[in-house]
Amino acid sequence: xxxxxxxxxxxxxxxxxxxxxxxxxxxxxxxxxxxxxxxxxxxxxxxxxxxxxxxxxxxxxxxxxxxxxxxxxxxxxxxxxxxxxxxxxxxxxxxxxxxxx
Amino acid sequence: xxxxxxxxxxxxxxxxxxxxxxxxxxxxxxxxxxxxxxxxxxxxxxxxxxxxxxxxxxxxxxxxxxxxxxxxxxxxxxxxxxxxxxxxxxxxxxxxxxxxxxxxxxxxxxxxxxxxxxxxxxxxxxxxxxxxxxxxxxxxxxxxxxxxxxxxxxxxxxxxxxxxxxxxxxxxxx
Numbered sequence: 437x438x439x440x441x442x443x444x445x446x447x448x449x450x451x452x453x454x455x456x457x458x459x460x461x462x463x464x465x466x467x468x469x470x471x472x473x474x475x476x477x478x479x480x481x482x483x484x485x486x487x488x489x490x491x492x493x494x495x496x497x498x499x500x501x502x503x504x505x506x507x508x509x510x511x512x513x514x515x516x517x518x519x520x521x522x523x524x525x526x527x528x529x530x531x532x533x534x535x536x537x
Numbered sequence: 538x539x540x541x542x543x544x545x546x547x548x549x550x551x552x553x554x555x556x557x558x559x560x561x562x563x564x565x566x567x568x569x570x571x572x573x574x575x576x577x578x579x580x581x582x583x584x585x586x587x588x589x590x591x592x593x594x595x596x597x598x599x600x601x602x603x604x605x606x607x608x609x610x611x612x613x614x615x616x617x618x619x620x621x622x623x624x625x626x627x628x629x630x631x632x633x634x635x636x637x638x639x640x641x642x643x644x645x646x647x648x649x650x651x652x653x654x655x656x657x658x659x660x661x662x663x664x665x666x667x668x669x670x671x672x673x674x675x676x677x678x679x680x681x682x683x684x685x686x687x688x689x690x691x692x693x694x695x696x697x698x699x700x701x702x703x704x705x706x707x708x709x710x711x
Contacts (some may be wrong), residue, residue, distance in 0.1 A: 438662065439544045441700075444581070449666045451550035451555050451574070453639050456584040458559035460632050466564050466610060470571045473556055473602065477578055480590075488585045493668040496587050497678050503590075504689040508696035510602050514609045517639055521613050 444485035452478035463528050465517050469510065476506045543584050551577035564610045568603060574597050586670040 450472060458471030477494065480499045487495020550573060557570025574599045582591035678686055 437541060439540050439584075442647060443544060443548075446643050447544075447551065447581075449643050451551060451578075453636060453643075454552070454555040454559060457632055458635050461559065461629060464564060466606065466613070467558065467561075467567050470558050470567050470606065473571060473598070474558060474574060474657065477575060479596075481578055481581065482593075484582055484585050484587045488662070488667045491663045493667055493669070493673055494627075494677055494681075496590050496667070496669045496674055497607060497682055499587070499590050500593065500674065501682070501685055501689055503593060504679060504693060507597055507602060508689075508692050511696045511700045512703070514605055517565075517567075518609060518612060519703050522677040533667065 441489035442484045445482055448478040448485070451475075451481070452530040463530050465520075465529050468529065469517075473506065473510070476502060500533055540584055543580065545575040547580045547584075550574075553582075565607070568606050568610065569608075572603050584665055586667055589669050589671050589674050618691055643675075 455471040455474035455478065458474065459468050460518075462468055462471065478526050480502055483495045483502075487493065487498075520526075524531065552574075554570040554574030554577060556568045559575065567692060579599075581593040581596040582588075582594060594610070599651060631636045
């Protein structure tokens with residue numbers, strides 16, 4: 437007995453929206469980054485489930501590329517957060533308002 | 538069989554971890570919640586025969602990315618950024634309402650709706666076709682998707698160089 441792909445999709449959408457809520461509600465740049473990781477992970481779960489339901493291995497290959505891009509994104513993003521913190525001593529995105537017109 | 542039981546347990550664990558990421562005051566707890574969610578999703582990958590992806594998920598995400606997060610939390614300091622309260626006068630209520638509607642909608646569609654999540658589904662599940670061994674992943678990756686593979690290699694190199702350039706500490710800022 438297997439679980440239908442729809443249940444995996446439902447779980448992935450719930451995870452994605454929890455991540456989206458975190459991105460909207462939290463002002464700590466690090467927690468916002470973790471929420472983005474959560475959303476990327478939910479999308480990966482949909483790709484795996486859809487690939488399984490369609491008997492296609494390419495879903496798993498796509499997840500691989502998403503993992504690589506996410507890793508690169510985390511590296512650059514955390515470097516930016518550290519650089520900002522060095523200059524401003526804050527990790528809150530609300531205090532970074534130099535570009536406000 | 539065991540798949541429904543594993544799915545329910547790991548789905549609950551993943552949602553609990555995800556909620557911990559969002560609601561925890563301390564970023565270290567958020568990182569631990571993310572770790573739990575990533576591990577649970579990795580178990581769901583194994584259930585769906587994506588063995589190599591699950592292993593990479595644990596090694597890259599839970600190993601490398603989470604360690605990087607914890608290092609940056611340690612570097613930045615936890616207490617300094619979180620003792621201030623976040624000024625969000627009405628956003629919480631709005632986002633809470635949207636989230637409630639969306640979760641209710643997804644639940645209703647899953648439980649009661651006649652909703653096709655994966656269109657044009659193959660007639661029968663063929664586990665051999667999607668058994669995610671190293672060989673099965675490598676064959677399309679190095680034939681059909683070799684250009685994307687090279688592009689991601691270039692991207693990783695650029696990201697590493699960019700991170701070094703960003704984090705490079707100049708002794709005398711001009």
